[in-house]
Amino acid sequence: MERRAAALPLLLALLSSYVWTGGGRGTSPIPPPSASQLSPVASLAAAVAGGSTLDPRQLAALQSLGFPISVDPCAAPSPLGNATACDDDAPFRHLVSLRLANCSPDLDIPSTALRALSTLRSLAFVHCPIAAPRRLPPSLLASLRLFSCVASLSHLTGLWLSHLENLTELSVVGVSVSSRRGASVILSKMLDLRSATISSANLSGVLPRSWHALGLVHLDLSANRLSGPVPSSVSVLGFLEILNLSSNALTGTLPNTVGNLAELKIATLAYNSLSGPIPDSMSQLSALVHLDLSSNRFNGSVPSFLSEMKALEFLNLENNNFQGVLPFNASFLRRLKVFKVGGNSNLCYNHTLLSSKLNLGIAPCDKYGLPVSPPVDHSDSSDYSDDDNDEDSGDKGGGGGGAATHHTPSKLVLGVAIGLSCFVFLAIFLVCLSKACG
Ligand SMILES: *[C@@H]1O[C@H](CO)[C@@H](O)[C@H](O)[C@H]1NC(C)=O
Numbered sequence: 228m229e230r231r232a233a234a235l236p237l238l239l240a241l242l243s244s245y246v247w248t249g250g251g252r253g254t255s256p257i258p259p260p261s262a263s264q265l266s267p268v269a270s271l272a273a274a275v276a277g278g279s280t281l282d283p284r285q286l287a288a289l290q291s292l293g294f295p296i297s298v299d300p301c302a303a304p305s306p307l308g309n310a311t312a313c314d315d316d317a318p319f320r321h322l323v324s325l326r327l328a329n330c331s332p333d334l335d336i337p338s339t340a341l342r343a344l345s346t347l348r349s350l351a352f353v354h355c356p357i358a359a360p361r362r363l364p365p366s367l368l369a370s371l372r373l374f375s376c377v378a379s380l381s382h383l384t385g386l387w388l389s390h391l392e393n394l395t396e397l398s399v400v401g402v403s404v405s406s407r408r409g410a411s412v413i414l415s416k417m418l419d420l421r422s423a424t425i426s427s428a429n430l431s432g433v434l435p436r437s438w439h440a441l442g443l444v445h446l447d448l449s450a451n452r453l454s455g456p457v458p459s460s461v462s463v464l465g466f467l468e469i470l471n472l473s474s475n476a477l478t479g480t481l482p483n484t485v486g487n488l489a490e491l492k493i494a495t496l497a498y499n500s501l502s503g504p505i506p507d508s509m510s511q512l513s514a515l516v517h518l519d520l521s522s523n524r525f526n527g528s529v530p531s532f533l534s535e536m537k538a539l540e541f542l543n544l545e546n547n548n549f550q551g552v553l554p555f556n557a558s559f560l561r562r563l564k565v566f567k568v569g570g571n572s573n574l575c576y577n578h579t580l581l582s583s584k585l586n587l588g589i590a591p592c593d594k595y596g597l598p599v600s601p602p603v604d605h606s607d608s609s610d611y612s613d614d615d616n617d618e619d620s621g622d623k624g625g626g627g628g629g630a631a632t633h634h635t636p637s638k639l640v641l642g643v644a645i646g647l648s649c650f651v652f653l654a655i656f657l658v659c660l661s662k663a664c665g
């Protein structure tokens with residue numbers, strides 16, 4: 228009761244200021260002269276009648292963030308833009324979720340507002356180009372489970388993020404995060420984390436060697452400047468289902484321990500400088516649906532075990548240095564939703580198993596299992612010429628410029644000749660016909 232009594236004047240003040248600003252709708256720039264006298268009682272009655280029982284301190288905090296309090300923040304959660312959600316506490320409800328979208332760059336979040344919002348479990352900033360608050364109050368840090376920052380909060384540091392220890396879900400996208408020790412410092416204290424996305428965040432350094440959030444299900448560190456190898460310790464993440472490390476500067480070979488990621492469904496390592504073979508242990512990844520190793524420097528042969536992975540639907544191996552004969556048949560490729568293998572100049576397909584109509588982007592093999600007539604190579608192509616006459620002549624027709632320019636006009640001339648003779652024949656026929664009739 229005491230709390231309520233203390234809050235009442237504040238509430239009245241807020242409500243009156245709401246009326247002064249035209250209910251946040253901006254419909255009437257000039258407030259009615261009697262508003263300051265009439266509105267408090269009227270608005271309070273309206274608020275109570277409307278059932279807005281949000282904690283007055285939180286109502287004030289929302290107003291300081293520019294929320295129109297004409298709308299009951301607990302009653303009208305909007306899926307787009309700014310949104311709030313409340314619990315069912317009595318006598319006052321409390322905010323559990325707050326999302327600030329498209330803020331003005333001038334928005335200043337007062338520290339009193341942050342303290343008042345310490346019941347939040349979820350906090351999101353979307354396109355809010357404001358400076359990150361210097362620090363979040365300990366009560367808010369303890370309460371927050373989900374934190375999301377999309378193209379928001381400048382001057383974000385790894386240390387600042389690392390204080391969000393109780394998070395289960397972290398998402399930082401399109402923000403430059405300065406962190407001298409890369410992702411390690413950010414993730415080191417978040418023991419309950421299940422989903423971590425730090426993407427397009429200008430993150431440098433190496434991948435963490437020690438992992439603390441052993442329950443991670445989703446790890447996305449894509450589109451950063453991370454370098455060095457994929458550490459073999461990644462295999463401790465036994466619940467990992469989604470791993471996205473694409474568009475970084477990772478080097479070295481994939482550790483054989485990746486085979487221990489028994490739950491892995493989606494693995495994207497595209498656009499790095501990873502090298503060496505696809506590890507044999509990957510054959511144990513029986514849940515794998517999506518494998519993207521494109522645009523790296525992987526070499527060695529394409530392992531045939533990939534065609535025995537029952538769940539696989541997406542396989543992208545393009546732009547690497549794979550070599551030898553592609554060990555897949557048409558029925559496997561038909562099963563896949565996406566298969567890409569182009570841009571591997573030393574890889575070829577067996578033309579008795581796979582049709583050239585599949586347009587795989589690699590050459591067919593000769594009988595030694597080498598690509599027939601590599602496009603740029605002139606001197607070596609003659610070596611294959613007497614091995615496989617059909618392939619070779621077909622290839623010369625397409626590849627050799629001279630042959631192609633020779634063939635095309637002769638076909639053209641023949642076509643024109645046939646067309647002309649048909650026309651002449653038809654003309655004679657018509658003349659004869661008209662004479663016969665006439
Ligand atoms: C969210 O609120 C801010 C003020 O805090 C406002 O400028 C912005 O337009 C609102 N965005 C949406 C999508 O309602």
Ligand SMILES: *[C@@H]1O[C@H](CO)[C@@H](O)[C@H](O)[C@H]1NC(C)=O
Pocket residue numbers: 365368369370390392393
């Ligand atoms: C995390 O939450 C627990 C209770 O759920 C609390 O005891 C702990 O202090 C919180 N951690 C931080 C850093 O606030």
Ligand SMILES: *[C@@H]1O[C@H](CO)[C@@H](O)[C@H](O)[C@H]1NC(C)=O
Pocket residue numbers: 403429431
């Ligand atoms: C990215 O980080 C580097 C230092 O690691 C810094 O020089 C650069 O300005 C940052 N880029 C952006 C867009 O913040």
Ligand SMILES: *[C@@H]1O[C@H](CO)[C@@H](O)[C@H](O)[C@H]1NC(C)=O
Pocket residue numbers: 426427449450471472473474493495517
């Ligand atoms: C991985 O991250 C990249 C870059 O952020 C993104 O474009 C891509 O959709 C992600 N892939 C998957 C499978 O999530």
Ligand SMILES: *[C@@H]1O[C@H](CO)[C@@H](O)[C@H](O)[C@H]1NC(C)=O
Pocket residue numbers: 502503504526527528
């Ligand atoms: C793959 O490339 C590495 C150098 O990056 C080389 O040492 C190795 O022999 C290559 N493996 C094969 C099978 O060509």
Ligand SMILES: *[C@@H]1O[C@H](CO)[C@@H](O)[C@H](O)[C@H]1NC(C)=O
Pocket residue numbers: 534535555556557558559
């Ligand atoms: C295609 O390859 C798969 C896996 O290697 C094999 O199980 C299947 O029998 C093959 N199908 C044909 C038609 O050869």
Ligand SMILES: *[C@@H]1O[C@H](CO)[C@@H](O)[C@H](O)[C@H]1NC(C)=O
Pocket residue numbers: 552577578579580592593594595596597
């Ligand atoms: C292509 O497949 C056929 C039939 O399976 C096989 O006899 C032949 O050796 C294969 N060629 C190469 C180069 O692997």
